[in-house]
Amino acid sequence: MSKATALQASIKRTIAISKKNTKIYYMKPPVIIFGLLFPSVMFLAFIIGRGLEPAQLTPSILGVAVLFTASAVGPLISPWERMMKTYERILTAPISLWNNIMGDIISGFLFGLLISMVPLLAGWLIFGTQFTHIIPLIIALCLAVFCFSALGSLISALPTELPTNAMMLANLIRFPLIFMSGVFLPLQELPEWAQIVSYISPLTYAVDLFRWSTGEGNFINIYLSYFVLIIFIVIFVYWGKIAHQKAIKVLY
Amino acid sequence: MNAISARNLVKTYGRVEAVNNISFDVKEQSIFGFLGPNGAGKSTTQRILTGVVIPEAGSVEIMGYSLFEQPTEAKQEIGVVPEQANVYGDLTAWENLMFIAEIYCMNKLKAEKRAAELLNLFTLYEKRNFKAKGFSKGMKQRLLLCMALLSDPKILFLDEPTTGLDVESKQIIRDVIRRFHEQGKTIFLSTHDIEEANMLCHEVAIINQGRIAVIDRPANLKQSIQKLNWLEVTFGGRVPEEKEFAGLDGVEQVKKSGHSFILYSSHPGKVIPSLGKLIEEKELELISLHTQEPSLEEVFLHFINNEEAYRKGA
Numbered sequence: 001m002s003k004a005t006a007l008q009a010s011i012k013r014t015i016a017i018s019k020k021n022t023k024i025y026y027m028k029p030p031v032i033i034f035g036l037l038f039p040s041v042m043f044l045a046f047i048i049g050r051g052l053e054p055a056q057l058t059p060s061i062l063g064v065a066v067l068f069t070a071s072a073v074g075p076l077i078s079p080w081e082r083m084m085k086t087y088e089r090i091l092t093a094p095i096s097l098w099n100n101i102m103g104d105i106i107s108g109f110l111f112g113l114l115i116s117m118v119p120l121l122a123g124w125l126i127f128g129t130q131f132t133h134i135i136p137l138i139i140a141l142c143l144a145v146f147c148f149s150a151l152g153s154l155i156s157a158l159p160t161e162l163p164t165n166a167m168m169l170a171n172l173i174r175f176p177l178i179f180m181s182g183v184f185l186p187l188q189e190l191p192e193w194a195q196i197v198s199y200i201s202p203l204t205y206a207v208d209l210f211r212w213s214t215g216e217g218n219f220i221n222i223y224l225s226y227f228v229l230i231i232f233i234v235i236f237v238y239w240g241k242i243a244h245q246k247a248i249k250v251l252y
Numbered sequence: 253m254n255a256i257s258a259r260n261l262v263k264t265y266g267r268v269e270a271v272n273n274i275s276f277d278v279k280e281q282s283i284f285g286f287l288g289p290n291g292a293g294k295s296t297t298q299r300i301l302t303g304v305v306i307p308e309a310g311s312v313e314i315m316g317y318s319l320f321e322q323p324t325e326a327k328q329e330i331g332v333v334p335e336q337a338n339v340y341g342d343l344t345a346w347e348n349l350m351f352i353a354e355i356y357c358m359n360k361l362k363a364e365k366r367a368a369e370l371l372n373l374f375t376l377y378e379k380r381n382f383k384a385k386g387f388s389k390g391m392k393q394r395l396l397l398c399m400a401l402l403s404d405p406k407i408l409f410l411d412e413p414t415t416g417l418d419v420e421s422k423q424i425i426r427d428v429i430r431r432f433h434e435q436g437k438t439i440f441l442s443t444h445d446i447e448e449a450n451m452l453c454h455e456v457a458i459i460n461q462g463r464i465a466v467i468d469r470p471a472n473l474k475q476s477i478q479k480l481n482w483l484e485v486t487f488g489g490r491v492p493e494e495k496e497f498a499g500l501d502g503v504e505q506v507k508k509s510g511h512s513f514i515l516y517s518s519h520p521g522k523v524i525p526s527l528g529k530l531i532e533e534k535e536l537e538l539i540s541l542h543t544q545e546p547s548l549e550e551v552f553l554h555f556i557n558n559e560e561a562y563r564k565g566a
Contacts, residue, residue, distance in 0.1 A: 009357045016354030024342045085338040089399075092302045092334070092409075093355050094327040252305045 013095050017103025018110070025073050025080070026111055030167050035072030035115060039065040043119065046184075058123030059210035060183045062141075065119045067174055067203055070112025070145040074152020075166040077104050078244070082161040082251065091248070101153055101240055108149030116145060129214055136222070137213035143229040144206035150236035151202075157243030159250040177203045186211065187219040202232040253316070255280040255407050255438035256301060261310035263296055270296040271307065272462035278440060278455075280406075283433050285453030285470075286442040287552055293462040294442045295335055298411050301440065302332045315406055328356065331400030335411040335442075339395050341385030345376055348384055348395060349402055356403040363402065370398040374424060390421035397428060407438045414448060426452065446549045458555045465555040473551045481520050482544050485527065486512040489537040496534065501526040511539075 025031055042064045046057050081087040090100055120141070123129035131137055155170045178184075180194070181203035187195055198204040205225035212218035218225070256278040263271040271293045278284040288294045299305040301312055303323055312319040317326035339348050346367065353363030371377040374394040379387070384395060393413065400408060410429070414422040429439055429452055443449055449456050450470055457467040466473065488511070497506045497515060502522030507514040517523045520543050531538050
């Protein structure tokens with residue numbers, strides 16, 4: 001088999017995994033709760049009683065939506081399939097771990113991107129948010145969604161057959177990220193120690209890019225933010241692969 | 253050519269040696285039975301051979317491809333029906349099959365044609381648009397077989413394929429195994445249903461405590477424990493005493509069962525002439541005489557109970 005044919009087959013398999021996930025997991029209760037309901041509740045919590053213009057909140061809401069929606073599907077897939085004993089079907093099939101992980105990430109990415117369009121469009125059409133850098137915003141959005149989808153896939157490598165365990169771990173990671181990433185307050189308004197802590201969160205760079213895209217100004221150099229998001233993607237994907245390999249060894 | 257070659261496989265779970273340095277070959281176009289009691293290492297071995305479990309040591313070749321170095325090529329050659337039903341319950345039967353077609357990179361039209369054929373063969377075509385979570389165990393098992401056969405694999409792995417199924421589903425599955433074999437395919441059948449292995453398999457391996465006790469053709473295995481051969485002789489009229497058979501040439505043990513006697517012997521051929529003399533002398537009325545070789549179940553129990561003794565003898 002030539003390299004081109006092998007690559008084509010590999011892409012087809014990844015798409016097949018992604019399609020299967022789309023059909024099965026988008027409507028699962030944990031995905032609806034954390035991917036749809038939670039960002040909606042967060043939006044209301046932000047907007048009610050704070051006396052802020054909704055347009056000002058668009059980058060924050062977008063950040064929360066991206067984090068929660070993109071990482072909603074990933075943590076569910078592998079534990080659910082282990083519980084339902086369909087994971088063995090994947091392991092016996094001619095699919096590499098890469099195909100499987102990328103299929104999971106892509107399905108999380110598409111879900112995150114789709115749902116993130118809601119606050120984006122609402123900000124633009126209803127609240128009148130001005131997007132001053134459309135193309136960079138789209139790139140930032142795609143990178144951020146891919147990054148958090150990869151994080152979701154990494155969480156799903158937890159060697160468990162109980163989806164609730166993975167969802168708990170996901171929340172344990174996601175909630176602190178919201179508070180340490182300049183979502184509620186712009187980074188420049190955070191104390192110095194909080195600013196330092198915020199640098200270890202990929203959400204910090206995503207929200208800063210969203211703010212810059214709406215003309216609010218950036219705290220971190222935009223090229224650095226793009227670069228760091230890419231670095232986080234690479235780390236999550238490779239760490240995810242190693243963690244999934246370990247999980248297979250532990251569980252089987 | 254061997255369809256499957258396993259060499260020195262080792263897998264431990266904590267202190268338990270699930271698979272302890274086992275090696276065997278499965279010839280192409282054969283039905284290979286893998287027998288053993290619960291916990292003997294059957295499923296672990298099959299899961300190693302199908303790429304689910306990674307052993308601590310050893311190698312596996314599937315149709316000449318190394319399972320651990322060329323996993324995609326090796327797995328392309330196999331279809332697997334695991335012990336536990338694992339269809340995607342949220343997908344319809346048709347969607348389950350199309351998913352398999354996509355991951356095996358099958359041509360769409362060809363896949364749809366084959367899927368329809370298989371669903372018809374397994375009497376599931378009418379249910380193709382129903383979600384699999386509503387299927388009975390037998391229907392799920394049949395759908396699993398459809399999924400395993402869809403890519404037209406050279407080797408089919410079956411782990412307890414008929415356990416807990418109704419008679420009709422069992423029959424369908426056994427017929428398909430035979431049909432699949434007639435098409436020149438290799439079948440690896442892991443089972444504890446000895447009768448099933450006896451009916452279907454050309455060669456069987458008996459595994460116990462993670463080690464292979466014996467591998468041979470069922471007929472050879474039966475011959476290897478000749479001492480379990482016996483003759484059943486039934487009389488009309490006067491029924492002789494048990495002790496009258498005790499002195500016959502070759503008879504090692506006698507058991508009475510109604511008007512019949514079961515004469516155990518390692519050499520049944522020696523017993524028959526002396527039995528004829530006895531009948532003539534005592535003027536007995538012989539109604540029937542059967543010789544019986546050991547069943548595969550007896551062979552199985554023999555090797556499981558005498559594994560250590562057999563190994564020493566071998």
